[in-house]
Amino acid sequence: VFNVCNGRDRRRARIPVLAAFLAVILGIMVVSCHREEKKMDNENLKKETANGITKYELDNGMTIILEENHSAPVVAVNVWVKTGSACETEGEYGLAHVHEHMVFKGTDKRAVGEIARVIEGSGGDINAFTSFDETVYYVVIASRFMDTALDVLSDTMENSTFDPDELNKELEVVVEEIRRGEDNPGRNLSEKMFSTAFTEHPYGRPIIGTEQGVKSFTRKKVTDFYHKWYAPNNMALVIVGDFDTAKIEPRIEATFGKLHKRELPVCDIKDEPQQKGIRAFVIDKPLQEGYFSLAFHTPNAKGGDTPAMDVLANILGGGESSRLYRNIKEEKGLANNIYAYSYTPMREGIFAVGGSLDPSKSKEALKEVMKEIMRLKYEPVGDVELSKV
Numbered sequence: 138v139f140n141v142c143n144g145r146d147r148r149r150a151r152i153p154v155l156a157a158f159l160a161v162i163l164g165i166m167v168v169s170c171h172r173e174e175k176k177m178d179n180e181n182l183k184k185e186t187a188n189g190i191t192k193y194e195l196d197n198g199m200t201i202i203l204e205e206n207h208s209a210p211v212v213a214v215n216v217w218v219k220t221g222s223a224c225e226t227e228g229e230y231g232l233a234h235v236h237e238h239m240v241f242k243g244t245d246k247r248a249v250g251e252i253a254r255v256i257e258g259s260g261g262d263i264n265a266f267t268s269f270d271e272t273v274y275y276v277v278i279a280s281r282f283m284d285t286a287l288d289v290l291s292d293t294m295e296n297s298t299f300d301p302d303e304l305n306k307e308l309e310v311v312v313e314e315i316r317r318g319e320d321n322p323g324r325n326l327s328e329k330m331f332s333t334a335f336t337e338h339p340y341g342r343p344i345i346g347t348e349q350g351v352k353s354f355t356r357k358k359v360t361d362f363y364h365k366w367y368a369p370n371n372m373a374l375v376i377v378g379d380f381d382t383a384k385i386e387p388r389i390e391a392t393f394g395k396l397h398k399r400e401l402p403v404c405d406i407k408d409e410p411q412q413k414g415i416r417a418f419v420i421d422k423p424l425q426e427g428y429f430s431l432a433f434h435t436p437n438a439k440g441g442d443t444p445a446m447d448v449l450a451n452i453l454g455g456g457e458s459s460r461l462y463r464n465i466k467e468e469k470g471l472a473n474n475i476y477a478y479s480y481t482p483m484r485e486g487i488f489a490v491g492g493s494l495d496p497s498k499s500k501e502a503l504k505e506v507m508k509e510i511m512r513l514k515y516e517p518v519g520d521v522e523l524s525k526v
Contacts, residue, residue, distance in 0.1 A: 191382055197398040198370025201389060204377045212378030214286040215275040216294060219373065220366040222346075223269045223339040223484070224404040228353075231311070231346015232362045233272050235354060237265040238307040240274060240363075244296040249303055252289055259285060269340050270483040280379040284388060290374075291392035294367055299360050308351055315348045325420060326428050333416050334432065338409035340485055369396040409434075409485055426473060427499055430491035431506060438481040446479040446488055451526045452518060453477035453509065454490060458525070460509055461490065471502035 184193040191203045222233050241263060243249040256263040261278030274293065276286040318324040328343045335341030374393055376385070412434060436442055454461045454477025461475045475492035490510065494502050 195369065195390065195394050197394065197396055198368075199393055199396065200373040201386075201393075202373060202375045203380075203382050203385065205380060205382060206377055207379050210280045210379045211277065212280045212283050212286065212376060212380055213275060213277045214283070214290060215273055215375040216290050217373040217375060218272045218274070218294075218367060219270070219371050220404070221268045221270045221272055222342060222344040223406055224366070225339070225342075228350075229358070229362060230342055230350050231344075232354065232359065234267040234345050235307065235311060235351070235359060236363060236367075237267045237272055237274075238311060239299055239304060239359065240265065240293050240297045242303045242307070243298050243300050244292045245298060246296070247289075247292065249300050252293065255285060255289060261286070263289075267344055268482065269344065283380060283385070287388055287392045291396065294369070294372065294393075295396050297363065299356055299363070301356055304356055304359065308354060311345065311351050312348050315345055315351065318345070322420075322422060322424055322428055325422070326430065329418060329420060330430060330432070333418055334412075334434070334487070335409050335485070337407050338485060339406055340409075340482070364399075365402055368399040368401060369393065370398045371401050406484065426493045427496040428491070428493050429499065429503065430489055431503070431510070432487050432489040432491075435479065435481070435486035435488045437484050437486050440481070440486065443479070443481050443486070446481070446486070448523070448526050449513065450477045450479040450488065452522060453513070455526065461492075461506065464509060465492075465502065465505055469505060471498050471505055475506075 184191060186192075189204055191201075193201050195201060220233060222230070225232055241252045243251065247255075253263060256276055256278065259278055259282045261276055261282060263276050265272065265274045267273075274290060276290060278286050318328075331343070332341045374389065435446055440446075451459065453459055454475060456462065459477070461472075461477060466472045466475050472492045472494045475490070477488075477490045480487045480489065490506055
C-alpha cells in the first residue's frame with residue numbers, strides 16, 4: 138500500500154499492490170508491560186524481583202516497577218496510565234491525546250507553567266505521549282531531584298485543574314497538529330492503513346482524533362474522562378536509574394501512595410474479525426517520491442512469537458546491514474529508504490515493511506520486497522546473521 142504520485146511531472150500512476158494493509162509511524166516502538174494486575178494482600182504486599190527489576194503493588198492498586206542503574210546520576214520516572222485512544226467511546230475520540238497536552242498545565246497547588254519551570258529549572262526534561270493502549274507521562278532528571286519528580290508527577294495524576302483558558306489554547310494546538318498531519322504523506326498513509334487494517338477494532342481510529350471532534354470538546358467532557366480513567370489502580374509507575382530501591386520505596390508511598398483508588402469502567406473493545414483476503418489502497422498526491430508499506434497481522438505483546446518477530450524485523454530491515462537495505466536499496470537501487478519492524482501493542486500486532494521510492498520503480502520494488510519476505514519461509518537464517526542480530 139503506497140503513495141505513487143510523482144510531483145516532478147504530475148503524472149499519476151496506480152500501482153497494483155502485492156499485499157497488505159498497515160504501517161505505523163511511531164518513532165519509538167514500545168513493548169507494553171501491561172498485564173492483568175494480581176490482587177494482593179494490602180497488609181503484606183507481594184514483591185517480584187527478577188533480573189534486577191523489582192515489581193510490586195501499592196495499597197491503592199498502583200503497579201510499581203523499579204530498576205537500579207548507576208551508570209550515571211540520572212533517573213527516568215514514568216507514569217503509564219493504562220488508557221489510550223482504544224478505550225475512547227463515541228464522542229471521546231482524541232480525548233486521551235488532549236490529556237497529554239493538559240495534565241502538566243497546572244494543579245491545585247501548582248499554577249499554570251509552574252510544573253515545567255520546576256523540572257526544567259532543575260535541569261530535567263518533562264514530557265508525555267499517547268498511544269492506543271496508554272498515555273505516558275515522564276520526567277528525566279538528576280537523581281538528586283528524585284523527590285521533585287515524584288511529587289510533581291503524583292500531583293498531576295490526581296489534581297490537574299484543566300484551566301479553561303489553557304484548555305482552549307491547547308485544543309487549538311491539537312487542531313493545528315491535525316491540519317499539519319493532512320499535509321504529511323507519512324501520516325496520510327498510516328492513518329488510512331490503520332483504518333483499512335482494523336475495520337472494527339479501535340486501532341483503526343487516529344489517536345489524535347479529528348478536527349471536528351476536538352473542536353467539540355468541553356472542559357466537562359475532558360475532566361469527566363480524567364476522573365474516569367486517572368486512578369492509581371489504572372496506572373504503573375516505572376523508575377529506572379541512580380537510586381536505592383530500599384530507600385525509594387517509602388518516598389513512593391508518601392507520594393503515589395496517597396492517590397485514591399476508584400472503581401474503573403470497563404474498556405470494552407471488539408476483536409478485529411479475521412481477515413479473509415488482501416486489503417489494499419492507493420493514495421494519489423503530487424509528491425517527489427512514493428511511499429509504500431506491506432504489513433501483516435501478528436500476535437500482541439504477550440504472543441509467544443513476539444520475540445522471534447522482533448529478531449525477524451532486524452534481519453529484514455534493521456539498519457544498513459539488513460537484507461532489505463543491502464538487496465533492495467544498495468544492490469538493486471529500487472528504494473530510497475527501506476525498513477521493517479514488529480509493532481506489538483497490547484491487543485493486536487502488526488509486522489510491517491515500508492519505505493520510499495521512485496514511483497516508476499514501484500512494481501519491481503514491491504515484487505523484490507515480497508521475494509525477500511517469502512524467502513524467510515524457506516531458507517533458515519544462518520548462525521552468523523542470527524548472532525549479529
